Amino acid sequence: MITMNAAVFVGPNEPLELRELTIPSEPGPQEVLVRLAASGVCHSDLHALDGDWETPAPLVLGHEGAGVVVAVGSEVTGLEADDHVILSWTPSCQKCEFCVSGRPVLCQLANETAYQHVFFDGKPRLRDGDEDVRSFLAVGSFGEYAMVPASAAIKIRRDAPLAQAALVGCAVTTGIGAVTNTAGVEPGSTVLVVGCGGVGLNVVQGARLAGAKQIIVADVSAEKLELGRTFGATHTINSREVDLVETVMALTDGRGVDYAFEAIGLPFTIEACYEAIRRGGTAVVVGQVADGVKISIDPFVMSDQEKRLIGSNYGSSRQSIDFPKIIDLYMEGRVDLDSMVTDRIPLSGVNEAFAEMRKGRGIRTVIEYDA
Ligand SMILES: NC(=O)c1ccc[n+]([C@@H]2O[C@H](COP(=O)([O-])OP(=O)(O)OC[C@H]3O[C@@H](n4cnc5c(N)ncnc54)[C@H](O)[C@@H]3O)[C@@H](O)[C@H]2O)c1
Ligand SMILES: [Zn+2]
Numbered sequence: 001m002i003t004m005n006a007a008v009f010v011g012p013n014e015p016l017e018l019r020e021l022t023i024p025s026e027p028g029p030q031e032v033l034v035r036l037a038a039s040g041v042c043h044s045d046l047h048a049l050d051g052d053w054e055t056p057a058p059l060v061l062g063h064e065g066a067g068v069v070v071a072v073g074s075e076v077t078g079l080e081a082d083d084h085v086i087l088s089w090t091p092s093c094q095k096c097e098f099c100v101s102g103r104p105v106l107c108q109l110a111n112e113t114a115y116q117h118v119f120f121d122g123k124p125r126l127r128d129g130d131e132d133v134r135s136f137l138a139v140g141s142f143g144e145y146a147m148v149p150a151s152a153a154i155k156i157r158r159d160a161p162l163a164q165a166a167l168v169g170c171a172v173t174t175g176i177g178a179v180t181n182t183a184g185v186e187p188g189s190t191v192l193v194v195g196c197g198g199v200g201l202n203v204v205q206g207a208r209l210a211g212a213k214q215i216i217v218a219d220v221s222a223e224k225l226e227l228g229r230t231f232g233a234t235h236t237i238n239s240r241e242v243d244l245v246e247t248v249m250a251l252t253d254g255r256g257v258d259y260a261f262e263a264i265g266l267p268f269t270i271e272a273c274y275e276a277i278r279r280g281g282t283a284v285v286v287g288q289v290a291d292g293v294k295i296s297i298d299p300f301v302m303s304d305q306e307k308r309l310i311g312s313n314y315g316s317s318r319q320s321i322d323f324p325k326i327i328d329l330y331m332e333g334r335v336d337l338d339s340m341v342t343d344r345i346p347l348s349g350v351n352e353a354f355a356e357m358r359k360g361r362g363i364r365t366v367i368e369y370d371a
């Protein structure tokens, strides 16, 4: 057993508690023990903390992590101690129809286990004395160590800084992948991105990489809109000051955009994205709403104008391909991860990081662990 510090979710709207937990020092046959170097703080963690999503307690939050392999299970191939890895929050069984057809983010087994914050055998790996502690999405990156299924530890090159790499574990892959994998945005497209947080700014980066000719961003924060410009936006809309859909129409000669991405998780901004697309256009839901929230759209318009409304989970990524590819693009200077890291904190500062996120400040706070 290894003793480790972790930030534990004890119930909605309660601060995370810093506790000493134990984790096995020997991974199971198909598992990997990782010492975390860094973890981003994502709005999905905040959804759990705010009680937007029913989440069992006690549980170690955090799902945007990178670190160094400590030990691998007896059946694990292609990974060894000291390898640098980014953690994936959709482990894949590599056997179900979704995994076999190249859509690991839809893995049946992950849906039944990791999305309940337990491992493929249905059990947690962490303990607080005699009590079991779950790991958020079978990652739990707000802890010094994580045990993950082998398919959730993706090896990356050793020269990439792990604080920036951690963000590839969620926001970056989610945002870029929504554009390149889910929507398949073509060069010359017009794109709207609603919400310029960690995820939305990566949608902007993805649209720039895909060669979009017009990238319109909308947010209620002037600071976030300015950041949108630095990541590649051509036009900004402060949707607190002007009507979002009317302004998009004015910027596109009344036509609407080819693609709209919602990266907040609110029903009215999802509806606005759908209204802002052209005939035959595609609206992509990336932001995640609180449990039970519904949207309202006009199905006559949907059929009459062949509008498409689609969802994107984890940027429809195949993590073993997408993570190293994005890291290469970063190392070549074509994807900006440095500007995404707006604060670096020790684990003990995690509750303040959520307070800043609630105020809409910064892009990503990164927890750094002692290496
Ligand atoms: N689909 C996926 O796989 C996936 C993965 C990760 C995160 N998410 C979800 O994406 C969403 C965004 O996550 P994030 O980490 O970027 O959050 P964030 O808090 O960093 O960013 C949210 C942004 O939305 C803006 N905003 C808030 N209310 C607004 C409004 N009414 N109009 C316009 N802008 C508004 C904020 O100013 C902020 O810039 C969350 O719902 C999160 O759960 C989805
Ligand atoms: Zn996330």
Ligand SMILES: [Zn+2]
Pocket: 092, 093, 094, 095, 096, 097, 098, 099, 100, 106, 107, 108, 109, 110
């Ligand atoms: Zn599967």
